[in-house]
Amino acid sequence: MTIRIRDIHKVYRIGTEKVHALRGVNLEIGRNEYVAIMGASGSGKSTLMNILGCLDQPTAGSYELNGRLTHRMSGSQLARVRNEEIGFVFQSFELLPRATALANVAMPLAYSRRFFWGAKRRARHALEKVGLGDRMHHKPNQLSGGQRQRVAIARALVNQPSIILADEPTGNLDSATSDEIIALFKALHDEGQTIIIVTHEEDIAGNARRIVRLRDGRIVSDHPTSEDPIHQDFLRRALEAAHRQAAAATPAAAGSAAP
Ligand SMILES: Nc1ncnc2c1ncn2[C@@H]1O[C@H](COP(=O)(O)OP(=O)(O)OP(=O)(O)O)[C@@H](O)[C@H]1O
Numbered sequence: 001m002t003i004r005i006r007d008i009h010k011v012y013r014i015g016t017e018k019v020h021a022l023r024g025v026n027l028e029i030g031r032n033e034y035v036a037i038m039g040a041s042g043s044g045k046s047t048l049m050n051i052l053g054c055l056d057q058p059t060a061g062s063y064e065l066n067g068r069l070t071h072r073m074s075g076s077q078l079a080r081v082r083n084e085e086i087g088f089v090f091q092s093f094e095l096l097p098r099a100t101a102l103a104n105v106a107m108p109l110a111y112s113r114r115f116f117w118g119a120k121r122r123a124r125h126a127l128e129k130v131g132l133g134d135r136m137h138h139k140p141n142q143l144s145g146g147q148r149q150r151v152a153i154a155r156a157l158v159n160q161p162s163i164i165l166a167d168e169p170t171g172n173l174d175s176a177t178s179d180e181i182i183a184l185f186k187a188l189h190d191e192g193q194t195i196i197i198v199t200h201e202e203d204i205a206g207n208a209r210r211i212v213r214l215r216d217g218r219i220v221s222d223h224p225t226s227e228d229p230i231h232q233d234f235l236r237r238a239l240e241a242a243h244r245q246a247a248a249a250t251p252a253a254a255g256s257a258a259p
């Protein structure tokens with residue numbers, strides 16, 4: 001199992017106030033799974049992603065990543081795990097504004113023991129993989145939103161992580177650009193990449209093979225996409241709407257008399 005979390009709780013404290021963001025989450029995710037995490041705003045999705053990515057520690061419970069318990073790790077061990085095992089993609093891209101696409105993608109390699117040598121070559125290869133072979137020397141403000149997100153995906157891939165974690169990666173993109181990014185995730189999954197994506201959109205979640213739904217810090221459902229009742233209902237409605245549109249566009253079906 002790539003990820004095994006047991007009874008995870010997360011309590012944020014601000015002064016004397018406590019926010020119980022996760023309330024006993026259990027989850028197992030295997031290699032080459034493609035999982036969508038859904039739930040209302042504030043349900044704990046980003047909190048869970050931050051824990052999965054070792055950016056934050058749970059208040060209680062255990063997290064085993066590739067067979068190793070993360071709460072036993074020191075700060076520097078966690079930093080290494082983050083660098084080598086996890087690739088992050090964020091809604092706001094999080095690129096260095098003054099650095100070229102190539103320098104942004106090469107950045108994680110500077111901290112990597114495995115790939116320090118040959119960093120440029122690897123970064124170039126990652127950019128080619130996301131279709132940006134002709135934009136290596138552009139800075140983020142010289143790229144479109146979709147291209148920026150592709151740079152971020154190349155950066156996430158460059159260390160060959162065991163998991164890609166994407167928190168609303170299409171949240172700042174228009175729908176055509178979102179489709180491109182989602183097609184890229186699909187291709188990566190087909191190549192064997194394990195992917196966990198947070199999204200608010202059913203049609204984006206529909207590309208994943210499994211949908212985990214959170215409510216108030218708890219998992220309320222966890223199904224293969226083809227068996228998820230909410231998603232299947234969404235698909236049925238979308239199909240009905242498409243039929244209605246097609247019928248309205250056909251004069252005979254719409255009941256208008258032919259001349
Ligand atoms: N650093 C923090 N300090 C205090 N409370 C926090 C912190 N981060 C999140 N919270 C609270 O924890 C709860 C879960 O937040 P989280 O960001 O995980 O939600 P989310 O599901 O990602 O929401 P969204 O869809 O809006 O991104 C919320 O009530 C939020 O206010």
Ligand SMILES: [Mg+2]
Pocket residue numbers: 045046047167
């Ligand atoms: Mg969030």
